[in-house]
Amino acid sequence: MNIDYPSPNFDERPAGTDIDMLVLHYTGLKTLQEALDRLIDPASKVSAHYVVAENGEIFCLVPEDKRAWHAGVSYWRGLTDVNAHSIGIELENPGHEFGYHNFSSLQMNALIDLSRDLLSRYEITGRNVVGHSDIAPRRKKDPGELFDWKFMANKGVGLWPAENTGKGPWDDLEIWLSVLGYETNNITATLRAFQRHYLPSSISGQADKITRRSINALIDLVGETGSN
Ligand SMILES: [Zn+2]
Structure with a gap:
């Protein structure tokens, strides 16, 4: 209503x-x-x-x-x-x-x-x-x-990276985060924001392997869909 x-x-x-x-x-x-x-x-x-x-x-x-x-x-x-x-x-x-x-x-x-x-x-x-x-x-x-972005994406609202599909490159995270759209003045804060959205079980602010993979998987997805 x-x-x-x-x-x-x-x-x-x-x-x-x-x-x-x-x-x-x-x-x-x-x-x-x-x-x-x-x-x-x-x-x-x-x-x-x-x-x-x-x-x-x-x-x-x-x-x-x-x-x-x-x-x-x-x-x-x-x-x-x-x-x-x-x-x-x-x-x-x-x-x-x-x-x-x-x-x-x-x-x-x-x-x-x-x-x-x-x-x-x-x-x-x-x-x-x-x-x-x-x-x-x-x-x-x-x-x-606690907001279920994956559920939203499954219903056609927003993106969700496939599990562990990121192929790299594995460095220059700031560049890849800014390609996605983020400001990266404080990389720890930006990593936390990314994790809060895409890796809600580990909001460490650390650029660990799973975070790198997720960022790369999302880059792949953005590239594949050609959505600028
Ligand atoms: Zn608000």
């Missing part, structure tokens, strides 16, 4: 800007109401296009053609105005500060339906379906390691 819940926290997308990214977040507050209150409070200056509740309800806060304010200082594939290029979705979850827990299947299924609809209407490639932590690795953890 979709519920109109308008937020004043948006402005115009710059003329000629394509919507080509999907950015996923968690709300990171104790209750859904607290999160909704914040996302429509003019003083907070934050918003998202949609909020997906744990019971699967979808709140519509900002029209898709407007620029919602969800990404903050961020970077992806050379872009710094991620808000201008993206649709932002918040998922109800208290987050790491207030009792982080699994995302419900009702919530995941609602998110997948919403995401597939967006992907059908905009030119959003799999590699441009990202988490807040991917685009702000030094500041953000959301939607976090």
Whole structure:
């Protein structure tokens, strides 16, 4: 069920800007109401296009053609105005500060339906379906390691590297991470962000073998799909 819940926290997308990214977040507050209150409070200056509740309800806060304010200082594939290029979705979850827990299947299924609809209407490639932590690795953890990116990818939303298929090269990790889209000012933070997304059981920030293989497998996938 979709519920109109308008937020004043948006402005115009710059003329000629394509919507080509999907950015996923968690709300990171104790209750859904607290999160909704914040996302429509003019003083907070934050918003998202949609909020997906744990019971699967979808709140519509900002029209898709407007620029919602969800990404903050961020970077992806050379872009710094991620808000201008993206649709932002918040998922109800208290987050790491207030009792982080699994995302419900009702919530995941609602998110997948919403995401597939967006992907059908905009030119959003799999590699441009990202988490807040991917685009702000030094500041953000959301939607976090409990978010099931593999399940999403299996439903056609985002990419998932095949197990252990990376063929190398094995060095120059910073270069490969930046080819994927990451900023690499702090390589440990970037590795953690990558792991939170693709290797959620080992968020070490270390460039271990499995991490290298996953990065390479993803590079192979991006190359094969030709999605720039
Ligand atoms: Zn966020």
